[in-house]
Amino acid sequence: MSFLEDRRALTREKRLSSLSHFNGTLEALIDEVSGTDIRQRIRTFSQIHADEIIYAFDVLSKIEDAEIIVNGSIGCAGIGLAETDENYTWYGTNLVERDTILGGEEKLREAVLRAFEEKHPKAIFIIGTPVVAINNDDINSVILELEEELHIPVISIYTDGFKSKNPVSGYDIVTHSLLKYLVDKEAEEKEDFINVISFSENVEDIAAVVKILNALEISYRVIPRFSEIDEIRSISRAKATVVLNPEEGEYLAKELEEVYNIPYILSEPPIGYRGTKNFILKLADFLNIGEKAESYIEEVEEELAKGIKKDLLEGQKVFVDASLSKIPSYTRFLKNLGAEIVGFGAPFVDLENRKNLQKLDFLPRNTPVVIGNGQYFEKVNAIAKQKADFYISQYPGNAFAVDEGAVVVSTVNRVTYGFEGVQSLHDSFLRAFRRKGKLQSNSNYKTGWKTKSGNWYVKQEVS
């Protein structure tokens, strides 16, 4: 059912029973999430982690001709410094104690007017923060008034930083607002392009996908990351949608299918040989260009095989930390290079992305699994217990694993998608071997913790 009637998107917890706390085996996890809803858990010790404000800001900041206002205390607007591109601008309403008592609507108004006058954007996004949510500021009346005055969409992003443990909720909130307030609703005629939905991919990964699409002469629009407002408006005219990371973009794809009859081409992230092949073939199948795609794959694979050492990770124990959608592709690829997968971590599992667990039939049932957004202390526990040789992660700040004796392979600034990603991942491991036993310092964690069950600080929620 379409959600567009709702004022804001539901959190992942409410919509899909998203679970952000689990520490056990693959088998126990599959069992735990097999019902119609998933029982929540609580950590009695936790580490800070990204929230939906950060994720929403990240994706919106990549839209070229829009401006962002962070409506909150000055520190929240500090997130703008995460984007170091010279041409990028943003505003902060700089709410102080007085505003938390009397309300910050006047400053929001001033910020919107400034952004409009100084930058002439095609749309203005207002990102909500804890102070505004607690204070219950009347953002909508400011928006109504200013939209009339400025004649551009002024869009509230209803983030608050404390209603969801799952930062991907931030992508859902952005999706909801884009569909509700930007996307062209009168789109009868379809145009000759497909939507390629990207929320979190780095530019390296997008470039790899774009090269594939160009090679197959598929016309596309990457949405919403790295897009423009007019491109976002046009997504209702696409002839199909494909999502690079389904657990992030499926919400948008399904809504486009339901409301605008745009077919959603189900696929998996283009990681590893099989992931990439599946991705291309699913697209090709829909577009009836199977032959062309197969000859492309054959050609690239043949070239690629020359540079891959098939037993690169023979005898090596690897712990994988990535979003659950990517775990099957990563683990399969690494296993094919000879690795023993001694555990994996993922930020959340919900009623949609749990299907990925079924794809892991090539892993032992007792493989350790840590579900947690960040929560590196639990990963420390698993790495130490499993004596992992390698820790591969898509998340930032992972030097901690070096102190537990693992060699870290980070994909933060690397391409992982497409056949290019296959080579890059392979080469990253090749280089990582040279760091074995290097850069290590003292662990920040007590030995007592590392010998305990990783489940020690997780308890079931009492409702």
Added chain:
Amino acid sequence: MSEVIKEPRNGCALHGALQTVQEIKGVVPVIHANAGCGVIHYLANKGTSGGNSSYSGLSIPGTAIQERHVIFGGASRLREQIKNTIKVVKGDLYVILNSCESAMVGDDVDAMTREIVEQGEPVLDTLVAGFNGGPYYGYEHVMADIFRTIDGVKPSEKKTDPYLVNILGIIPGKDPYWQGNLEEIKRILEGIGLKVNVFFGPYGGVRDLINAKNAALTINFSRWGELPARILEEWYEIPILQRPSLPLGTEQVLDLATAVAETIHIDEERIKSFFGNEEVYENDLLLRAREDLIEYDNSQTAVLVGDEEQVIRLGRFLNDFLGKEIKAVILTDALKTDEEHVTDNQELLKEITDSIYITSDQKKIEDIIRSEKPEVIFGSSLEKRIANRLEIPVVETSYPVFEKLILNKADAGIRGTISFMEEYITVVNQYEAEKRKQLLSYVKGEKGGKLWQEQSQKRSYSKKLTLVTQSQTKESLSARM
């Protein structure tokens, strides 16, 4: 009255407190806030210059409070978090940092801390909320709270060391060169026979915090250390030497040493011999750069953007050493009205320039720079945009500095004079080289263009000539016939 800010560069009080404690070895920050507050600080600084300390980013313990804690209070969540932090994470001191949410909700953080301290655990808290102010406020208050309570959680006998000094006023991270600058100040003060509590970086640690009460003097190098310095003065009778900025250049350093000698006895011979050597070192190296300075005409007009301390330090040096005209200074930290501090640097600033602005709004900063038309900017990476538009170089001296790693390089003291000049001359040289490249391609383009035009004109002219000649010949021939 606070204002909307375009591209705010400073972060909040929580961020200031966090970046302060995470740079003290042995201290574990525990953030009592929603999950993302500390992560915003981490991501904002990830692209900047200082590297990461051991308890930073996603490794920082935090309560990650949820809606129910906002509604029903988060004190019990904090209690279990502190208890378990001690079990999981190694640390000599655990510092709880408060936030906007817990302040708005009114959690009794103090009571939770007292409870755990009674069990003999080294925990203390600071009641800074993000909306209370900027990172400078956070630095001052967390340091003040630490000095107020450290003796309660880490008791030790007070034993004043007549040569020990505390260094305050330099906020880790807010000065991109903080690590090198603290190291350099330590080197200099030790060079004249003192011992130093730097608190932060490789030479600092919890030991310094405990030891602070034993110092004979606190040297505060900016307005932002006033509060913690005052606490040490009131509680432990440690006198304060208030300086407007870190020294830069032998002359300034000597001035500092003289001021210190008013409180602490320093052997005059030792000062003489130390500065004798330092002067030779500084002169020898700086004189090597003279030709560059002259040939690149390094006495351009400048605008300085940064914290008050940096602006005074660099402004005075640029004036004294290079005879620069500072067209304006833009203070990104100072408050327009500041009742909390006694430091008043107006006179000093006026010696540098008459145009003194206080703002951290990027639009206003760019407008000021545009109207002042300087030939060079000393500022942050955020000033690159306006510098590119005005086609002038920017020397990155204030926060944030992107795409650079600065670990032990200083721009204060005596060694800092050299590295500051290195950086400055390098930036100007690169800028001049780029300009020359552009000029060269312009010259080539021009030359090529004219040649092409001339040649094509010549060709068509000769063609015309031929035609005319041919027709004339024909005509003359026909006339003859």
